[in-house]
Amino acid sequence: NLVTDGNGNTTVYLGTAGTPAATVNDLLTAVDLASGVKTASISSGAATIATSVNQTASSVAAGAVTLKSSTGADLSVTGRADLLKALGLTTSVGGGNATVSVNRTTSAASLGATISDGSTLNVDGHVITFKNAPIPGSTGAPSVPTGFGASGNVLTDGNGNSTVYLQGGTINDVLKAIDLATGVQTATVNANGTATLATATGQTNSSINASGQLKISTGVNADLSVTGTGNALNALGLAGNTGTATAFTAARTSGIGGIAGKTLTF
Known part of the structure; x- marks a missing residue:
């Protein structure tokens, strides 16, 4: 019905x-x-x-x-109080609205703050979207759209833009998506709807330690620049000490063969 x-x-x-x-x-x-x-x-x-x-x-x-x-x-x-009361979900009565909330379950491996559905990160000009849904291609989910590939709970277009599916996603999926945006990792989209990821030469994947501290690699292509919508920056601890910063940046370091502190004229 x-x-x-x-x-x-x-x-x-x-x-x-x-x-x-x-x-x-x-x-x-x-x-x-x-x-x-x-x-x-x-x-x-x-x-x-x-x-x-x-x-x-x-x-x-x-x-x-x-x-x-x-x-x-x-x-x-949120719905009419009388309807929710009839379902045994509230003791409120009347034609006005009442609200019933159920928090998602967390585990020892969860972040202290969970990322909200619809939040986004913009990393070096690439967009990471967080979605409350199962990863395409899994049970009960639609098939993987043409031109995209799935790796874990990340769906990527192979060009640095990704969607992290929150129903099964972990912090490692988030870091994977960030690395795809910075160029630390690359993705090859396969015809079967999967994505094969590889770490770029000389790069180190982003990681999280046992204390929950993130180590985000900048990559060599550009200094790291991260902005976001929703609560993504806060949930990842990238919104500064007061939790109000709207951007997170980190400069690349110059290695052997790199150039730092010089002005070049072409």
């Missing part, structure tokens, strides 16, 4: 008072489509709905509704 656009927006058709149609499970499926826990593939007017890899669907049992967030974003549901 659902009509969905495949992008998380859904209409639940209730039927009539005399002949009810929709069920609580229909409503929970709509919530899961919105949160990214489930995906919809549309063909010839029919939607095939699947649970994304490593996600747990919302459920109802013994009269109790259990909402699940995806692992890629915290869940926030």
